[in-house]
Amino acid sequence: MQLHLLNRSPQSTAVYRDLGEAFGADDQLLLIEDACYAALPAASGVIEAFGGRVSVLEEDLVSRGLAGRVSPAITVVDMKGFLALTETHERCVSWF
Amino acid sequence: MQLHLLNRSPQSTAVYRDLGEAFGADDQLLLIEDACYAALPAASGVIEAFGGRVSVLEEDLVSRGLAGRVSPAITVVDMKGFLALTETHERCVSWF
Amino acid sequence: MTNIRASDIEPQDLMVVLRHPPHGSHWLREGIDVALVAAAFGQRVGLLFQGDGVYALLEGQQAGALGQKGTHPQLAMLEMYDIESLWVSAAALSERGLSIDDLMLPVKPLGAEAVAELMQVQPHTLIF
Amino acid sequence: MTNIRASDIEPQDLMVVLRHPPHGSHWLREGIDVALVAAAFGQRVGLLFQGDGVYALLEGQQAGALGQKGTHPQLAMLEMYDIESLWVSAAALSERGLSIDDLMLPVKPLGAEAVAELMQVQPHTLIF
Amino acid sequence: MLNYALLVHAAPYSHQAALSALRFADAIVTGGHRLAAVFFYHDGVHNASALMSPPQDEIHLAEGWKRLHEDHGTQLLVCIAAGLRRGLLNTDEANRHGLASHNVEAPFELTGIGQLVDAMLNNDRLITFAP
């Protein structure tokens, strides 16, 4: 059970594909920085590979003006929620 | 008539798409650094948008072990050829 | 929205193409800085928002954590510097599920042909 | 080529995933450096070449202009450091029109399921 | 309580990742955990520069890292191989290379990649922030 961190916009399709290949059945994905744009409905094609186990960092959403635009399939977490994800997952792998 | 320089691998599809949109009928594209991988036949789908007006920098091909693998549609130029392209094109635009 | 035709495009002294989204890196900020300085030096400057650069125009951006200013305050200064030729790739917008109504500034949408034409007629182009 | 099954994968102490091509940036070199140092410190280290990282394995690489060494001399040292668990994404290879025969080292091709399994069983993973 | 280490690959003032790392570092210590070490690698070594002089209305990243050390004892480890190439040296290295200036000062320490391996093996979590 791993937590995957990703910080690239969904236009960086290569990193989404490589992460998709490595993503396990119980893994979680947290979108931070420019990966927040993958939380928009327009990116649902890229995100559906991660089976609903996707969250996005609230402060990075808000600064980008995306707070009201998040796809309903994606969970919004704050900085405490980010920390909690790293507490409950033994390993955290960062993709960039 | 512009010369476009590009240095990202063809897996960086977003930059190839944006460049495609900006590429004029008389423009030339020169592939350097990691864009050399776009000179392989496997990347022909990404390259065909540039209508046969594509060259690749020899020394960057050679260092990557690609010298014998270049698609026949692509011209190989050395450093002098790179310079010559900038001489004959008034503007050079770099995509990254 | 109706896209601008190639024939409606006026050449500028300098064209800055913005391809990076706000906040994630300094590309956007440093690109806008070049546009502002060139305008302050009396050059006519145009901006093209392309690819993820269209996110720079999204309404409702804010300062980030740890005092990150973002780039929306810079964009608000464009008018003061007489930078009024603002273009956006229509394809980049629609691929991202956005329309002109989602944007904070009045920008002119360009179809693919018009983007190529815009690039052709500019004497100087810098991409960020 | 026959892909390795998930059940054939042995966990290592450290798994380094290499996703960047050689020469263009220092990512690959600095990733291999971590692998070599960890091995020198007695850790069992495995490497997964994924995405553009598979180009690191291409036969016939050379030093670049201005004395750029490239990463192939580093890869040639892996055996000396007892780094022998070398995996490659089969999808990454085939998307790039490459096969195992094009590569400079004996690596084990992994199908998508096996890549995910490989990641699951490693106690520590670093991506470069 | 968990022991954390961070690996920072991103240059300051070029990519948000350096700021994200510092934000997350604050969350770790505020959340009751221990942040044992931050390892700066690749362009992340520039976070250690004693010469960075951002505008006064922007955060000073090197000061932010230093405060973590002062308040929580976090080790600030700069990869020496990545740093020397990129122009990051302490007084010892400056002397060794015949240079009159330096830009790495305590609590930042120049150290080897082995310390990254140690940080990974001896802590419960290693979180990477890259550009």
Added chain:
Amino acid sequence: MLNYALLVHAAPYSHQAALSALRFADAIVTGGHRLAAVFFYHDGVHNASALMSPPQDEIHLAEGWKRLHEDHGTQLLVCIAAGLRRGLLNTDEANRHGLASHNVEAPFELTGIGQLVDAMLNNDRLITFAP
């Protein structure tokens, strides 16, 4: 004969682009043209560091740039706003910021973005090398 200027965005020892720029600079002057100026912006400012200490079997990029200036009079212009943030200062700026060390020395000059605009308008070609 054409007048060229280069714009370098890439950090040394992280991306090939800094080396590509220096290679192309050599091609310009060898090809009988004039290289009027190199403008270092974004992470490219790190090319100006007097402290970079690469291994002896690797190229020293700052020395490479300096040689261009010495042999061909090329101006080496470092964006001051991009540089100060990232820890690149000459003695003047170090004094102004109360710092005892500096890492930018002649022939590298700290200068404003206006000089980039000048370099673009006053030369026949501007070629950009980015990471």
